[in-house]
Amino acid sequence: MSSLKKRARVFKILRDVKASYWFVPSLLIITSMILASMTEWIDHRFDLLSFASVTHLIDIQPEAARALLSVMAQSIIGVTGVMFSMTLVAVSFASGNFGPRLIDNFMRDHGNQWSLGFLISTFVFTVAILRSVHENDATGSTAFVPHLSIIIAILLSLICIFVIVYFIHHIPETINVSRISSKLSKQLDAEIRGLIDQEDNAHVTQKWPDGAPTYQLITPISGYLQTCDYDDLETLAADKAWFVRIVPGMGEYVTVASPIFAIWADQDLSKDEIAQLNLCYSVGPERTEYQNPTFISQQLVEMITRALSSGINDPYTAMDCLNRLAGALTIASVYNGGLAATDRPRLETSPLDFDALFRHAFPLCRQYIQPDDLTRSHAIQLLETLREVARENDKDIIEKELDALSIITNH
Numbered sequence: 001m002s003s004l005k006k007r008a009r010v011f012k013i014l015r016d017v018k019a020s021y022w023f024v025p026s027l028l029i030i031t032s033m034i035l036a037s038m039t040e041w042i043d044h045r046f047d048l049l050s051f052a053s054v055t056h057l058i059d060i061q062p063e064a065a066r067a068l069l070s071v072m073a074q075s076i077i078g079v080t081g082v083m084f085s086m087t088l089v090a091v092s093f094a095s096g097n098f099g100p101r102l103i104d105n106f107m108r109d110h111g112n113q114w115s116l117g118f119l120i121s122t123f124v125f126t127v128a129i130l131r132s133v134h135e136n137d138a139t140g141s142t143a144f145v146p147h148l149s150i151i152i153a154i155l156l157s158l159i160c161i162f163v164i165v166y167f168i169h170h171i172p173e174t175i176n177v178s179r180i181s182s183k184l185s186k187q188l189d190a191e192i193r194g195l196i197d198q199e200d201n202a203h204v205t206q207k208w209p210d211g212a213p214t215y216q217l218i219t220p221i222s223g224y225l226q227t228c229d230y231d232d233l234e235t236l237a238a239d240k241a242w243f244v245r246i247v248p249g250m251g252e253y254v255t256v257a258s259p260i261f262a263i264w265a266d267q268d269l270s271k272d273e274i275a276q277l278n279l280c281y282s283v284g285p286e287r288t289e290y291q292n293p294t295f296i297s298q299q300l301v302e303m304i305t306r307a308l309s310s311g312i313n314d315p316y317t318a319m320d321c322l323n324r325l326a327g328a329l330t331i332a333s334v335y336n337g338g339l340a341a342t343d344r345p346r347l348e349t350s351p352l353d354f355d356a357l358f359r360h361a362f363p364l365c366r367q368y369i370q371p372d373d374l375t376r377s378h379a380i381q382l383l384e385t386l387r388e389v390a391r392e393n394d395k396d397i398i399e400k401e402l403d404a405l406s407i408i409t410n411h
Contacts (some may be wrong), residue, residue: 001044003133003205011027015033017229021107021112021116022108022363024110024113024115024117025113025116025117025120025121026097026117027117028114028118028119028120028121029120029121029124030116031121032121032122032124032125032128033124033125034129035152036124036125036128036129036149037126037128039129039136039146039148039149039152040128040129040132040146040149041146041149043132043146043147043149048194059247059280060145060147060150061143061145062134062135062143062145064132065145065146065150066132066133068150069100069126069127069129069133069150069153070130070373072126072153072154072157073123073126073127073130075157075237075239076119076122076123076157076160077120077123077148079119079160079164080116080119080120080123083115083116083164083167084116086167086171087106087112087116087171087290089105090106090174090175091106093127093175094106094174094175094180096305097177097312098177098180098302098303099299099302099303099306102115106174106180109169109174110167111167111174111345112167112170112171112174114189115163115166115167115170118159118160118163118383119160119163119164122153122157122159122160125147125152125153125156126153126156126157129146129149129150129153130200132144132149133145133146133399134145137377151185151386168171168375173311177303177317177320178305178320181300181303181317181320181321181324182323184296184299184300185214185300185324185327185328187289188293188296188297188300188321188324188328189328189331190333191289191292191293191296191337192293192328192332192335192357193331193335195293195339195342196331196332196335196336196337196338196353197336197340198338198342199337199340201361203234204388208243208264208348210253213245213262213263213264214263214264214265214266214267215262215263215265215268215269215274216247216259216261216262216263216268217259217260217261217262217263217274217277217278218256218257218258218259218260219254219255219256219258220256220340221256221282221283222249222253222254222255222258222283222288223254223283223284223285224240224252224253224283224285224286224288225248225249225250225251225252225253225254225260225281225282225283225285226251226282226283226288227281227282227288227291228246228250228281228286228288228291229279229280230279230342230344230347230349230351231278231282231343232279233261233277233280233281233347233349236276236277236280237346237347238346240265240344241265242263242264242346243263243264243346243348244261244262244263244264244346244348245261245262245263245346245348245349246260246347246348246349247259247260247261247262248260248350249349249350250291250292250294251287251288251292251294251295254283255405260279260281261281263277267296271280284288292358293328293352293357294352294356294357297325297328297357297360297361297362298360300321300324301321301323301325301360301361301362301364301365302318302369303318304317304318304321304322304335304365304369305365305368307321308369308372308375309367309368310366313315315372315374315375317375318369318375319367319375320371320379322362322369322375322378322379322382323382325361325362326382326383326386327383328355328357328361329357329361329386330356330386330389330390331392332354332357332358333386333389333390333391333394334389334391338354338391338394339352339353339354339357340353340354341353354390354394354397355394355397356399358394361408362379362383362401362405363404366401366404366405368403370405370407377406379405380402380405383398383401383402383405384402386398387399387402
């Protein structure tokens, strides 16, 4: 059997790193420290490397160099603190108005990560160069001014000005409701297309055994099922002649008493085989969009319900999110034959087909749509359009929702 690649755990780590605010800034800080060491090394070897002409670009004495670097460092770290405050305000506003589950979308925003990281790394570079500036003293050390390093510090400070301008422009964009729904829509569409493209049309079937499973794998911690490596799990099942059922659906909450996998095998599983199974999934404290399109659709549903709440009363935001859901459902029904349950001979999963995706969209927000005439009429129009282009076996699902929405309730 080919060794498992531990991709489930790797994917989880990569997602956590991507959603963190420490990775990109840390990477840039390390880079700035390396750059400071390199430029300082060059400054000490001007004569050897024929870089003496650089001193003509900036003629500065040690005391002035220290003052200049100190001002740049203080200014950059001060502005960085303001930028952190702006980020926290944007995150607080978005979580309060659009839903707390959207915070991860801000945490993963590369514009915020690189902007904050560049300013912090410039501050670190400036401080690192500042320590190398010294004057003549009684101990006999000669004055030293790292001219090349100061020039680079000035250039980095100038770039920071453009970074600040970009950040001030970028923050309002991140809390623009249309951009938030558009980003979620693109993620949802991409996930659905990816699932359809991965579908296997070979339809190889195996006769599943009767009776209770031989072994049930229990997770050692409680949390949400975040990742499952279907390919490695299927390979393991084929090599061992197992039949494996993934009990919870992706994104469902499991406890220390909840089985993750039910395995039918010819004999009891060894410790090594159990360890291999444990590498095929990951459980975390929160739901994620990875391998879980229904969670993305539920985020759009949450935006709809908040927009139609009495405190906000914004039907146009709700209509925009309904447009996104209808677009995703259209892809699920017409793209390359539509979304269907993946056929795996020895692996059984909770199927994600058009019906399952639809149930996590329009029906979840029906009670909020019905009392609002404008939103309800728009939802009916979207469903009627979807019914016209959908597959024949999907039309009944849409028709039932149309009937339910057509019933006007008084609240």
